[in-house]
Amino acid sequence: MKEYDYIIVGSGIAGLYTALLAQGQGSVLLLTKAGINECNTRHAQGGIAAAIGIGDSAELHYQDTIAAGAGLCDEEAVRILVDEGPDRITDLIDFGVHFDTVDGEVALTREAAHSVPRILHAGGDATGEHIEVTLSRLAMLAKMVIMEYCLVTQIIVDDGVVRGVKALDSRTGAMEEFRSRYVILATGGGGRLFNFTTNPDIATGDGIALAYNAGAEIIDMEFFQFHPTALRLPGVTPFLISEAVRGEGGILRNVEGRQFMSDYTPDGDLAPRDVVARGILAEMKKIGSDRVFLDVTHLPRRLVTARFPHIYRFCLVNGLDITKSPIPVAPAAHYMMGGVKTNAWGETNIAGLFATGETACTGVHGANRLASNSLLEVVVFTKRIMQRAKEGVSTPLGNQREHFSLGERKGRKASRKLPPLSLLALQSLMWDRVGIVRSGEGLTEAISTLALWQQAADKPSDRSSYELSNLILAGRLMSEAALIREESRGAHFRSDFPQPSSDWLKHIVFRKTD
Numbered sequence: 001m002k003e004y005d006y007i008i009v010g011s012g013i014a015g016l017y018t019a020l021l022a023q024g025q026g027s028v029l030l031l032t033k034a035g036i037n038e039c040n041t042r043h044a045q046g047g048i049a050a051a052i053g054i055g056d057s058a059e060l061h062y063q064d065t066i067a068a069g070a071g072l073c074d075e076e077a078v079r080i081l082v083d084e085g086p087d088r089i090t091d092l093i094d095f096g097v098h099f100d101t102v103d104g105e106v107a108l109t110r111e112a113a114h115s116v117p118r119i120l121h122a123g124g125d126a127t128g129e130h131i132e133v134t135l136s137r138l139a140m141l142a143k144m145v146i147m148e149y150c151l152v153t154q155i156i157v158d159d160g161v162v163r164g165v166k167a168l169d170s171r172t173g174a175m176e177e178f179r180s181r182y183v184i185l186a187t188g189g190g191g192r193l194f195n196f197t198t199n200p201d202i203a204t205g206d207g208i209a210l211a212y213n214a215g216a217e218i219i220d221m222e223f224f225q226f227h228p229t230a231l232r233l234p235g236v237t238p239f240l241i242s243e244a245v246r247g248e249g250g251i252l253r254n255v256e257g258r259q260f261m262s263d264y265t266p267d268g269d270l271a272p273r274d275v276v277a278r279g280i281l282a283e284m285k286k287i288g289s290d291r292v293f294l295d296v297t298h299l300p301r302r303l304v305t306a307r308f309p310h311i312y313r314f315c316l317v318n319g320l321d322i323t324k325s326p327i328p329v330a331p332a333a334h335y336m337m338g339g340v341k342t343n344a345w346g347e348t349n350i351a352g353l354f355a356t357g358e359t360a361c362t363g364v365h366g367a368n369r370l371a372s373n374s375l376l377e378v379v380v381f382t383k384r385i386m387q388r389a390k391e392g393v394s395t396p397l398g399n400q401r402e403h404f405s406l407g408e409r410k411g412r413k414a415s416r417k418l419p420p421l422s423l424l425a426l427q428s429l430m431w432d433r434v435g436i437v438r439s440g441e442g443l444t445e446a447i448s449t450l451a452l453w454q455q456a457a458d459k460p461s462d463r464s465s466y467e468l469s470n471l472i473l474a475g476r477l478m479s480e481a482a483l484i485r486e487e488s489r490g491a492h493f494r495s496d497f498p499q500p501s502s503d504w505l506k507h508i509v510f511r512k513t514d
């Protein structure tokens, strides 16, 4: 059996950036469950935040991030993010990422809840694709082994120390075992938990399930961000209409053409994402419609097509000229704030197991992510992981003293007939009961159904059955955490506890105990 220094799971920005830094430090195996460029990263539009502009500062970026996080950010992690961010942008430029410029200077745009323009972008609204393609090209030329269509199904841990992974080669059906000194989980988010999502097929929360089953701590799962504006065209998958569209002057209107967001918040269209998503949901409910409109028809055509070429083209191909007609939009599941608990060096509570990117929870986002901080988080904390690994140390995080485990809720009966398990049934349940607005009753019902599905499901054998099983576990962790948190904070909103409570200025951590 081949042994490596580093096994990296995933090939989005987190996996690729880790692999590129690791290749100078030892042997590297990169495993990814689909084609190398299939990931959330490729879909990122708005850009990457960093305090590099005139009038901006690390302190201002810190304050905006803390404010968005609604009392639950890890202040040390945020300080690291904003202080080290600008240097990591330079690293990306050195890797060949070309950010857009104006008059020779890096162009910066503003997004909701940022107090100044601080978002760097590439190819207009194709930032993620540009980063992904640049890094994956470098990785393919570098000295490392890359195995596509290899789904990691288990993290091997002996005596509290990581030893490697088991993986299913989806093309041959063979299960293989790989050994390594370090395993770095970079498996992305879990937007596929919901039937309306901006995330591609790969976003099935695998890292959460892998880490939980290996004994790692999972934190903040109740905080899932719903993006307010995804395209809502019949027969078209919900495609993200970037926040930057509102940043550049796009206006939200209801189906009657009236601007409505100021009815819900004084910040109007540029309020934080959760506020805008709930405002849109309330307006849709009030009028009895399944969409609102994002209007850019008043903006210069040249601005729209130059700044948002990707969105413009995607809509045009689907029969909508956004310079002439308003864009039908509705909220959709977007970003997982919670994840595998790490410290400021990406370490988990298992020696040798690191996590980075959307599957990790460093604590920088707290209860709500500030737009465009996620790509920055990846590059800042991945660099720190590799510094730690280079020093040859991996001191596991001490286990959190107070934690929950799923076993405690086993065996409760569903109050209604158990619906047959399918991906769509799971996604609909999560959208209806664990979505933008939650209640104790709905969450209890979701948990009962998920627990019974867990008990009834066959042992996974192929990629889709592993993914479904991972989604059920991630959904269960999310629903349980949302039920435990009896308050509303950041992206977590409970209709039966609509206010934040000072009793809940703390985190919910899960760890498998059986």
Ligand SMILES: Cc1cc2nc3c(=O)[nH]c(=O)nc-3n(C[C@H](O)[C@H](O)[C@H](O)COP(=O)(O)OP(=O)(O)OC[C@H]3O[C@@H](n4cnc5c(N)ncnc54)[C@H](O)[C@@H]3O)c2cc1C
Binding pocket: 009, 010, 011, 012, 013, 014, 015, 031, 032, 033, 034, 036, 038, 039, 040, 041, 042, 043, 044, 045, 046, 047, 048, 049, 127, 128, 150, 151, 152, 153, 186, 187, 188, 189, 198, 199, 200, 202, 203, 206, 207, 240, 334, 335, 356, 357, 358, 359, 371, 372, 373, 374, 375, 376, 378
């Ligand atoms: C539409 C959209 C727009 C966004 N816009 C922005 C933005 O403008 N700015 C910003 O900062 N953030 C944005 N985000 C969020 C950001 O793109 C993601 O958080 C970030 O790209 C996550 O990177 P990642 O490498 O952690 O995960 P991903 O890019 O999703 O990569 C995960 C990788 O892991 C692989 N994988 C998963 N499970 C397994 C397994 N079991 N075995 C093997 N491989 C596995 C996948 O195949 C994939 O290669 C956006 C997200 C979306 C969906």
